[in-house]
Amino acid sequence: MGYWACGLPWERYPEEGNSIVGLRSFDDVIDRFTSDKARGLSLSPSARVFVVGLRRLSYLSNYSSAMAGDDCVSLKCRVRPYYLRRCKRVTLTNIESLPDDMVFKILLHLPVEDIYNVAKFVCRKWYHIINSHNFIYTHLQHSSGLLIQHLGAFSSSPIFVSMSRGQIEISKLSYKFRDIVWTSCNGLLLERTLKYGSILYVSNPVTKQHFALPPLNRRVFLNTYSGLGYDAASREYKVVHTYVCNDYNDGDPNIGCAILTVGVDEYWRNVQTEHLCVSASEFCWEVWEMKPDTAEWIKLLNIDLEARKCTLEHLFCFALPTMFVLEKLSHLS
Amino acid sequence: MVTTDEKGPLTAKKKSVIIRSCDGDEFLVSESAAVLSTSLKKILEEKEDRLIHLSDIDNKTLAMVIAYLSTHADDGLSDDLKRSFDQEFVSGKEFDVLKYLVLATDTLQVTCLCYTVAKKMADIMKNKLVEWVRREFDIQNDYTPEAEAEIRRLDAWAWDDRQLEDD
Known part of the structure; x- marks a missing residue:
């Protein structure tokens, strides 16, 4: 019967007087353990026995007796040519x-990239x-990471920043960004x-797929802001768009807000915002x-980022009030 | 020294479990290491049996898993050290070995190792050809040429410049 302790094989030969002749190390595991790197690490005493003991018998015999109990105290083993006997993996259950x-x-x-270019074509x-x-x-x-865009220069392409193994990786996407990148979501x-009467696109910069949204109801150019949000309940993406119309009513700019469910709506739906301030x-x-009915103003939930002001300023983030309201609206709808 | 020799084995024996692989070889594992596997923990809770037979895990794979469990059960090691051990553990292993390992960790429910191994396998799969993946995973191509062309057409893609490897 073969015994293993802590991943190390040894075999008992009672009829041969329990004598340790040697041990066969376990190449894959052990080579990694006993690499210079592992040995150089400051390990606890017991761990040192473990790591070093994989190659040094004197250490191992101490360790194994502590580990294995009285059966193995001063137990003597002999070399077991493990790989000579079992190098063929024929006994394994075949994984189709x-x-x-x-x-x-x-x-x-x-x-x-690999999922789309390779894995998808492996089989149905x-x-x-x-x-x-x-x-x-x-x-x-x-996936973790941030798409960072230099503010004030909409024309500069966003870069993707991610953390991997304690290092910050910056990668430039080969995707050719359009004129303005408003927001990102998932x-x-x-x-x-800016061309062709300003069309909005929802796009995936990695897969380079894009989807043109229906044209806006009115031709608007001034102070338009758009936001993209995900509605987890209906699993739909919604785009909200605010605009200031060119047709002024009595000198007041006509501020409007429109909403669209991506892939579902064919027309933008105007949202009444007159009752909101x-x-x-x-x-x-x-x-x-x-x-x-009562013309009474009621305060809704605040959006208060005062506490995180330092972080936001530090990151040079800035946001326009209208944009944050948009975010809120997209949650409501 | 004498007292430790007398006491040590007794306590050690109490806390040890024997795990038998499908090849019939047995591994002596401390209980603190064994319970890191959710499946083994459940078995140990249910019955007092100190011998656990695993019919679908071979020697080599089981030895690796146990080496992993023993290291992670060692309270003397810092988390950083365990993390670097994890990296060392999967590096340099063949894809085939990892395949058995990932199955064993799934059976034994060693979530942490399963994650590490799956990640390593994905790392190896990066930049490989479809043919390489099919070969390594033993998968038959069940696409008709027309179906494959259709998928390629639907999801037009632009990474033609990438160099894929076949080994």
């Missing part, structure tokens, strides 16, 4: 292919795994072209709502 949930777990770590099953909503969502949760961008300081926004 890994179960679906394992494939799922592995593919989660694969970059999007993989294709269905990759295209499942669950996979897309979980893969998104796995890896999707909301972009706008925003008062804002630099990092705090108050939203007031007027009851139409």
